[in-house]
Amino acid sequence: MPELPEVETIARRLREILIKKTITSVTIVKEKSFQGDPQKIVGLPILDVSRRAKLIKFHLPNGLHLLAHLKMTGQFIFVAADGSRLGGGHPTDDWISQLPSKHTRVIFELQDSEGKAHHLFFNDQRIFGWIKVVTDQEVEAEFRKYGPDIHTLDASLKYFTQKISKTNRKIKQVIMDNSIVSGVGNIYACDGLNTACIHPARRASSLTPEEVKKLLHALKQVIVLGIKLGGATIDHYRTVDGFAGKYQDHVRVYGREGEQCKNCGGTIKKMQLGGRGTYYCQNCQI
Ligand SMILES: [Zn+2]
Known part of the structure; x- marks a missing residue:
């Protein structure tokens, strides 16, 4: 199960590669893994990626966010237009094998400023993980369920x-x-x-x-x-x-x-x- 340092590492990697890329399509392979209307986020750029507790937040315009929890077996794998990969989460063959795989639950297609197409795969063997389209208020409500992150000043x-x-x-x-x-x-x-x-x-x-x-x-x-x-x-x-x-x-x-x-x-x-x-x-x- 990915723990906070693993999730923070994924969030940092995704921040480096996803900022300013625009979501051009969302393919939901498994209904259970994605909550909300994917059409609401198509055409929107990713402004930032951050983490709170073990939740990864993709900041979008218009007060919208994508919130993701990897749970036991989730992983994010970014495959760039040139085929290079970056990501993390539950370690499986999918890190290195062909994608999408039988564990792929959601596929995001992203476009950069030069028009090149990249892909972000959300894979999850056991299907406990999730991605949700949420508003600012819904993010706050979700975060209130958690105590302060142990390594921050809030955990005084x-x-x-x-x-x-x-x-x-x-x-x-x-x-x-x-x-x-x-x-x-x-x-x-x-x-x-x-x-x-x-x-x-x-x-x-x-x-x-x-x-x-x-x-x-x-x-x-x-x-x-x-x-x-x-x-x-x-x-x-x-x-x-x-x-x-x-x-x-x-x-x-x-x-x-x-x-x-x-x-x-x-x-x-x-x-x-x-x-x-x-x-x-x-x-x-x-
Ligand atoms: Zn001892």
């Missing part, structure tokens, strides 16, 4: 402390709750807790003010590193240029069961917590 120590101290839920589940803070997926939750030396199953309300501060700092740090490295690509597509990220080479505990903790040399263990594989060091995470 005061805000984080208030949220953490109020609940007896396990700390890992609290930091992964998008209504509290956005952007902390499984990989980064495990790594942030290890950096802060906090056991994932601790009750949130039991954290001391010092631990809360350390945890917030650690989460910001791992997410910023994740974004810097283009996210994580944990599979055999890890070298596909213009798609894969490098965070997997820098993970602290995620996927490293039986290996040594980078803090203390202790052995990394794996347990199930809230149905998710959770990695931690039994020696230094208390």
Whole structure:
């Protein structure tokens, strides 16, 4: 599942290549993947591309936007007029094989200022992802469902402390709750807790003010590193240029069961917590 750093990386890549290109056609292969009237956006230029939580927003004129969520298996692949590719999302054969594929759900044709035609493919194996045509107000309503992005100033120590101290839920589940803070997926939750030396199953309300501060700092740090490295690509597509990220080479505990903790040399263990594989060091995470 693409996490915030992966989604941020895709948004940044798309921003570089889509700005000022005009949408000339929208082909909806799977009805479920596209909500709204595609005719409303045909003929409009893409003004900007941004990200909030794990939502990608394509800014259009007239107060309209395209909002996209990749969910479990979504991916965007831009194929330029010259055949070159750029994109990201769930890593599959579609990164490198012929498009459209059997997983292609929506195809955008885009024209640049020289009249050349390019294509943007939205592929999604499991069809949980979506693209919606929305207004300014609808974007705001969608964004209100999410807490502040963890690496931004809005996720302040005061805000984080208030949220953490109020609940007896396990700390890992609290930091992964998008209504509290956005952007902390499984990989980064495990790594942030290890950096802060906090056991994932601790009750949130039991954290001391010092631990809360350390945890917030650690989460910001791992997410910023994740974004810097283009996210994580944990599979055999890890070298596909213009798609894969490098965070997997820098993970602290995620996927490293039986290996040594980078803090203390202790052995990394794996347990199930809230149905998710959770990695931690039994020696230094208390
Ligand atoms: Zn350790």
